[in-house]
Amino acid sequence: MEFTKMNGLGNDFIVVYGEEELPSNAAELAVRLCDRFFGIGADGLVYILPSNKADFMMRIMNSDGSEAEQCGNAIRCVAKYVYDRKLIDKTEITIETLGAGAQQVQLTIQEGVVSTVRVNMGQPILKGTEVPTTVDQEQVVNYPIEVNGREFRFTAVSMGNPHCVIYVEDAVNFDLAEWGPKLETHPMFPRKINVEFVTVNSKNHADMRVWERGAGPTLACGTGACATLVASVLNGHTDREATISLKGGDLFIEWNESDNYIYMTGPAAEVFTGNV
Numbered sequence: 001m002e003f004t005k006m007n008g009l010g011n012d013f014i015v016v017y018g019e020e021e022l023p024s025n026a027a028e029l030a031v032r033l034c035d036r037f038f039g040i041g042a043d044g045l046v047y048i049l050p051s052n053k054a055d056f057m058m059r060i061m062n063s064d065g066s067e068a069e070q071c072g073n074a075i076r077c078v079a080k081y082v083y084d085r086k087l088i089d090k091t092e093i094t095i096e097t098l099g100a101g102a103q104q105v106q107l108t109i110q111e112g113v114v115s116t117v118r119v120n121m122g123q124p125i126l127k128g129t130e131v132p133t134t135v136d137q138e139q140v141v142n143y144p145i146e147v148n149g150r151e152f153r154f155t156a157v158s159m160g161n162p163h164c165v166i167y168v169e170d171a172v173n174f175d176l177a178e179w180g181p182k183l184e185t186h187p188m189f190p191r192k193i194n195v196e197f198v199t200v201n202s203k204n205h206a207d208m209r210v211w212e213r214g215a216g217p218t219l220a221c222g223t224g225a226c227a228t229l230v231a232s233v234l235n236g237h238t239d240r241e242a243t244i245s246l247k248g249g250d251l252f253i254e255w256n257e258s259d260n261y262i263y264m265t266g267p268a269a270e271v272f273t274g275n276v
Contacts, residue, residue: 003033004081005040005271008073010219010248012271013060014040015081017048022059030061033276040276043215046074048081054094054102056082062214069099070160072222072251076117076268079105084113084270099160114268121223121262124230124255125158132162134188141234147182154183155231159262162193162213163227167235171199171207180211196224200237207245219248226262229253 030045051057060068091107104120128135140156154164174197183195195211210221225244232238240255251266
């Protein structure tokens, strides 16, 4: 199997092109190949497949073998892959995802290759039971949750996949390993959840660290950055445009007031290619 190792701000993926459909052993392959000691090493295994709704379809298997509905960093990698390899010659393309349908992608080209990617990430889902959480409210904002005797307050957002945004004093040094897995699997989240720990620095800048459902701590999460902006607007912390700083770098996120869509802009990079 030919593969390309790619990353979006350090959130890394094994990208495979050429299959007609998702292989039946994709989950098993993801666990084996994403292993950082005995495999290639990655946060996920991404298949670029044919689509009857868009230019391409993206399917993402997490490193634990579960399937992710959407991934903002992976979609930027897919966009760069298909353009740089001349599989498409347009700078405005569509990529179908499992959780968010066909998403519009705009490419910025420098010296013949993709430098940055702007993705229409769709409209946020805010109704508690649709995120999903067990909280039956139109919006779940600053809602209490208790874990091992400690109370947090979270805001729930789905970007095609579920997110729980929690504000802390120092996101950069927050203990992800202690609290991330406990919150991911909390009974309040019936399909588990991605957890973002956030510190707001100004109306247009926040620091974020993420514990990803099915992958653990990662250097970046595009959908998490989008969820963070939405939550920050709902809580009155930021404007509708802000830079979200992740461990792997910055993403610029916009929540358009007129159409309610979220737009994410950031880079993607190719690391190496190989066969396995």
